Amino acid sequence: MANLEQRPIGDVSVPLNTGDVRELKKxxxxxxxxxxxVSERLDQFLGPNIYTWVELQSILGILFTMEEREMTRHSGMRVWDRECQGPDQGDQKWPMQDPGWNNQNERHRQNMSDLRWMIIRGIREAVPKGQNIGKARSEHQGKDEPLADWLERLRKALQLYSGVDPNTAAGQVLLKTQFVAKSWGHIRKKLEKVGNWQDRGLQELLREAQKVL
Structure with missing residues (x-):
């Protein structure tokens, strides 16, 4: 069971207002x-309220891309396993499927509170803090550099300077964000206009970029 001093159980159950969540995203x-x-703003937004597993997943779905949600979940589970003593492992505390928690059940309410804590801590520690990650993020596409070469160079720089595996959820988010943000002028503008580009796969973004050439 969670440390109650660290993760107090909220005492307010309110319906989720997705409009408020979308305003928070902005x-x-x-x-x-x-x-x-981001973690502090979400923490303030959630306040003392009790949210079910379904509501918390809905909030995360509005605020973050699929890769960012994966980053947060893996980070939150890692923090739980590192800091919390008890029979339950992180993957049990943050289930992939709806566990059917009922906010009228004390143990279920504790599970909701623990999941809320894991989300906030997971967000806080989701982004790798590699010593030279800034160097990896300073890379830019050369004016006449082929897109495939640029993507591969960015992939190698990310792994070399930050120690992040480009194939992990965290690596994919970083790689995709840098690929769009640091591509050559007119290519970057094209990619930024792609609807919900944060939710697109790297290969799809690469195909979109190639249309400019």
Missing amino acids: EMGRLLEDPLG
Whole structure:
């Protein structure tokens, strides 16, 4: 069971207002750029309220891309396993499928509270803090550099300087974000206009970029 001093059980059950969540998304900033700020804003937004597994997943689904949600979940489970003593492992505390928790059940309420804590801590520690990650993020596409070469160079720089595996959820988010943000001028503008590009796969973005050439 969780440490109650660290993870107090909320005492308010309110319906989820997805409109409020979408407003939060507009003002909370980007996970990769300010994970601490994002975690603090979400923490304030959730307040003392009790949210079910379904509601928490809905909130995450509105606020973050699929890769960012995976980053947060893996990070949250890692923090739980590192800091919390008890019979339940992180993957049990953050189930992939709806566990059917009932907020009228005390143990279920504790599970909801623990999951809320894992989400906030997971966001805070989701972004790798490699010593030279800034160097990896300073890479730019050369004017006449082929797109495939640029993507591969960016992939290698990310792994070399930050120690992040480009094939992990965290690596995919970083790679995709940098590929769009640091591509050559007119290519970057084209990619930024792609609807919901954050949710697109790298190969799809590469195909979109190739249309500019």
